[in-house]
Amino acid sequence: FSKSVKLNTGAEMPTVGLGTWKSQPGAVEHAVEFALKNGYQHIDTAAAYANEKEVGQGIKASGVPRESIFLTTKLDNFDQATAEKALEDSLNNLGTTYLDLWLMHWPAPMKRVDGKLLPDKTLDWLDTWKSMEKIYKAHPEKLKAIGVSNFSVEFLERLLEVATVVPAVNQIELHPSCPQQELVDFCTKKGIVLTAYSPLGSDGSPLLKNETVLEIATKYNVTPANVLVSLQANRPNVTVLPKSVTNERILSNKTIIDLTEEDIAKLQAIDKTHHFRACHPDWTGWGSLGFPDCK
Numbered sequence: 001f002s003k004s005v006k007l008n009t010g011a012e013m014p015t016v017g018l019g020t021w022k023s024q025p026g027a028v029e030h031a032v033e034f035a036l037k038n039g040y041q042h043i044d045t046a047a048a049y050a051n052e053k054e055v056g057q058g059i060k061a062s063g064v065p066r067e068s069i070f071l072t073t074k075l076d077n078f079d080q081a082t083a084e085k086a087l088e089d090s091l092n093n094l095g096t097t098y099l100d101l102w103l104m105h106w107p108a109p110m111k112r113v114d115g116k117l118l119p120d121k122t123l124d125w126l127d128t129w130k131s132m133e134k135i136y137k138a139h140p141e142k143l144k145a146i147g148v149s150n151f152s153v154e155f156l157e158r159l160l161e162v163a164t165v166v167p168a169v170n171q172i173e174l175h176p177s178c179p180q181q182e183l184v185d186f187c188t189k190k191g192i193v194l195t196a197y198s199p200l201g202s203d204g205s206p207l208l209k210n211e212t213v214l215e216i217a218t219k220y221n222v223t224p225a226n227v228l229v230s231l232q233a234n235r236p237n238v239t240v241l242p243k244s245v246t247n248e249r250i251l252s253n254k255t256i257i258d259l260t261e262e263d264i265a266k267l268q269a270i271d272k273t274h275h276f277r278a279c280h281p282d283w284t285g286w287g288s289l290g291f292p293d294c295k
């Protein structure tokens, strides 16, 4: 891999991967094929994105050998009681025999009742982690690594007290308006790699028009998106998932530039006046999930 971060399993995770949250099934197959044909080696999806089949078709259409790709998917909140079956479904959908990384999507077991999405208070996500550990140990040929997503410090502390496998990754929202430095530092100390989702700030992001971002983009003659992806890629222990279904953007988004300490300090200052989250953990009905800015 051109630039990568080492996981606590010893495996290398390519620093830039293609995000596919909100990538429609009709567009994502092409996006994945195009990305892989043009140098991406890391694809991220989730059962909840309802596009695993098309992601799998894109991988196949690219002709890139499976072992040259780092592939992540996630256990859906609605499948926490049936993790083993959910893994089989994901493997079948993706048309692969193994995952490089399987994440618990949220520490929030959910159920559907009369079309409503409700927290399933009969389940504990810690039991789900134990199931994932069991499957990982029993089937190393199916899972190269396991991890979590949307875990705050508080939730990781609870997990680490009993875990027999330290999560390889915690995938969280990271961009200048949601830097989560304390969580990044905590994970780094524990040997957990961070993966940044929504590094551009997601759909319609004000960050792409932010004055500081534009100023730094002009200085290096790159796009605002390049600056935002590079900000995450320049953080130690962080990998990053820009999402796009547009060829030209997919091509451009994998460019990482070196930022100076001064650039980084300027970008970090954005949060003081323009804090936001694109994805609010409290949609699950489980509350803030320990994220201090989501009370």
Ligand code: A2P
Pocket: 019, 197, 198, 199, 200, 201, 202, 203, 204, 208, 223, 225, 226, 241, 242, 243, 244, 245, 246, 249, 250, 252, 253
């Ligand atoms: P699209 O997929 O239509 O190209 P994030 O990675 O933070 O979730 O942001 C994804 C959003 O940013 C999508 O709306 C995506 O649009 C858009 N996007 C992706 N790459 C770029 C880029 N290089 N310039 C501008 N917008 C981009």
